[in-house]
Amino acid sequence: MKNNRKSSVAKVIRPAVRQATAALPVVPAKSRRLVFGGKWDYAPAPESSSHIAILPRHDLFIDGRFVAPRSGKYFASVNPATEQKLTEIAQAGAADVDRAVRAVQEKSRELAILESMDGGKPIKESRDFDLPMVAAHFFYYAGWADKLNYALPNRRPQSLGVAGQIIPWNFPLLMAAWKIAPALACGNTVVLKPAETTSLTALRLAQILQEAELPPGVVNIVTGAGETGAALVNHPGVDKIAFTGSTEVGKQIAAATAGTRKRLTLELGGKAANIVFEDAPIDQAIEGVINGIYFNQGHVCCAGSRLLVQESIYGTVIRKLRDRLQTLRVGDPLDKNTDIGAINSRNQLDKIRELVHCGVEEGATLEQSACRLPAKGYWYPPSFLTGVTLSHRVAQEEIFGPVLSVMTFRTPQEAVERANNTPYGLSAGVWTDKGSKIFHMVNQLKAGVVWANTYNKFDPTSPFGGYKESGFGREGGLHGLLPYLQPD
Ligand code: NAI
Numbered sequence: 001m002k003n004n005r006k007s008s009v010a011k012v013i014r015p016a017v018r019q020a021t022a023a024l025p026v027v028p029a030k031s032r033r034l035v036f037g038g039k040w041d042y043a044p045a046p047e048s049s050s051h052i053a054i055l056p057r058h059d060l061f062i063d064g065r066f067v068a069p070r071s072g073k074y075f076a077s078v079n080p081a082t083e084q085k086l087t088e089i090a091q092a093g094a095a096d097v098d099r100a101v102r103a104v105q106e107k108s109r110e111l112a113i114l115e116s117m118d119g120g121k122p123i124k125e126s127r128d129f130d131l132p133m134v135a136a137h138f139f140y141y142a143g144w145a146d147k148l149n150y151a152l153p154n155r156r157p158q159s160l161g162v163a164g165q166i167i168p169w170n171f172p173l174l175m176a177a178w179k180i181a182p183a184l185a186c187g188n189t190v191v192l193k194p195a196e197t198t199s200l201t202a203l204r205l206a207q208i209l210q211e212a213e214l215p216p217g218v219v220n221i222v223t224g225a226g227e228t229g230a231a232l233v234n235h236p237g238v239d240k241i242a243f244t245g246s247t248e249v250g251k252q253i254a255a256a257t258a259g260t261r262k263r264l265t266l267e268l269g270g271k272a273a274n275i276v277f278e279d280a281p282i283d284q285a286i287e288g289v290i291n292g293i294y295f296n297q298g299h300v301c302c303a304g305s306r307l308l309v310q311e312s313i314y315g316t317v318i319r320k321l322r323d324r325l326q327t328l329r330v331g332d333p334l335d336k337n338t339d340i341g342a343i344n345s346r347n348q349l350d351k352i353r354e355l356v357h358c359g360v361e362e363g364a365t366l367e368q369s370a371c372r373l374p375a376k377g378y379w380y381p382p383s384f385l386t387g388v389t390l391s392h393r394v395a396q397e398e399i400f401g402p403v404l405s406v407m408t409f410r411t412p413q414e415a416v417e418r419a420n421n422t423p424y425g426l427s428a429g430v431w432t433d434k435g436s437k438i439f440h441m442v443n444q445l446k447a448g449v450v451w452a453n454t455y456n457k458f459d460p461t462s463p464f465g466g467y468k469e470s471g472f473g474r475e476g477g478l479h480g481l482l483p484y485l486q487p488d
């Protein structure tokens with residue numbers, strides 16, 4: 001990529017330099033004599049500019065095309081060595097700048113809409129979370145591309161080769177960015193397989209990569225379901241597999257790559273505890289709990305799907321949660337007022353229903369929003385379950401839908417024990433007024449990310465990944481480079 005960029009820059013600069021050189025005034029040889037003992041001289045060596053064609057006029061380049069300026073104005077570009085006018089350049093007015101800026105934003109908007117149409121997530125989220133994060137990840141890892149020697153000092157890092165990447169359907173374009181950006185920054189090539197229910201934005205990204213003149217073959221996108229993914233995992237030409245998805249498939253991939261030379265990173269499920277202490281700012285905590293579980297319909301690996309409330313404030317928290325639940329707007333993902341969109345697939349809806357049914361059978365109490373659900377499509381009302389115990393399936397398994405399991409605790413130690421009582425270890429949340437309590441909890445929670453008095457906050461500079469059955473390897477930050485590099 002770098003060479004390509006360099007050579008295209010050279011292509012632009014070379015003729016300009018030639019033109020400028022050719023236009024130099026030809027000074028009589030005698031007067032250019034250099035005094036090296038009074039004998040040496042340079043003969044004039046003008047570069048020929050006869051084959052350089054400069055168009056008399058240059059328009060603006062907006063949205064992949066050359067277009068005349070709305071301002072109608074052009075200005076002269078002059079050779080400073082001769083004062084000769086070379087060409088006319090379009091003078092972009094405010095309207096032209098606006099058009100160009102909008103052309104850039106247009107792509108982000110198009111991708112956001114496509115993402116919401118394809119995956120069901122509210123446009124508010126695809127527009128204000130997914131797309132800005134996608135751009136931030138590419139931007140962040142682009143910065144590392146020529147600084148890898150500083151990432152691993154004295155280790156002369158090498159790329160691995162071909163990275164096979166398999167991603168899920170909950171953050172389709174964002175997961176593509178998380179996977180592709182560090183792989184390319186480390187000089188690898190990529191074969192990416194999007195999830196079968198959400199392939200569209202990855203394919204649109206392919207077109208954008210084409211427009212950006214990424215050399216052919218550097219990023220390849222193969223669409224299909226589990227079989228296609230398995231074919232990629234088992235392909236002997238693949239040097240590294242990066243997978244985000246269910247723990248079940250993650251285990252299969254770990255087995256398939258065991259004993260081969262393939263490197264592996266897995267980002268799997270989660271059953272995060274969102275822990276609210278009695279000294280927490282309650283209203284903020286309620287917002288964090290709502291965001292933690294209902295963001296993206298709960299299709300979030302790090303969702304705060306288990307609420308652990310200190311017993312002394314249980315009544316207040318449940319009352320506020322119940323009230324807030326009724327204000328959530330469920331419906332058309334493309335409506336900018338929508339908080340909760342469609343469930344990604346019929347399969348996922350069936351899984352949510354089955355687990356909630358099981359929770360009620362096992363003795364939990366179901367509370368749901370009274371919202372009206374659209375007649376067509378896959379929908380599930382925002383819900384929570386109280387009276388959940390540690391042994392319930394809804395306390396142990398990933399529901400991956402807008403359903404919160406509520407439990408209580410009395411002491412910080414009990415909160416830690418309950419929070420860690422899961423095969424997963426991806427994330428956790430702590431809500432308290434006391435900084436010391438935050439540090440105490442953070443050190444004991446077995447989770448890759450712990451948020452304090454906030455939830456679902458992401459930054460490309462910050463590593464993300466799991467403990468235990470939530471997987472291994474980190475994405476984001478300096479740590480996110482390591483799975484794509486050979487240190488020596
Ligand atoms: P999944 O793990 O089957 O799908 C994720 C990706 O893996 C998709 O691209 C899929 O085509 C691919 N895949 C499936 N089988 C494969 C195989 N044998 N070899 C290679 N690739 C394969 O997840 P699914 O079935 O869509 O969802 C089931 C449950 O998994 C969800 O209800 C949720 O609990 C969990 N899940 C967790 C995610 C997370 O980010 N932690 C993301 C997606 C699902």
Ligand code: MG
Nearest residue numbers: 226246248249
């Ligand atoms: Mg599956």
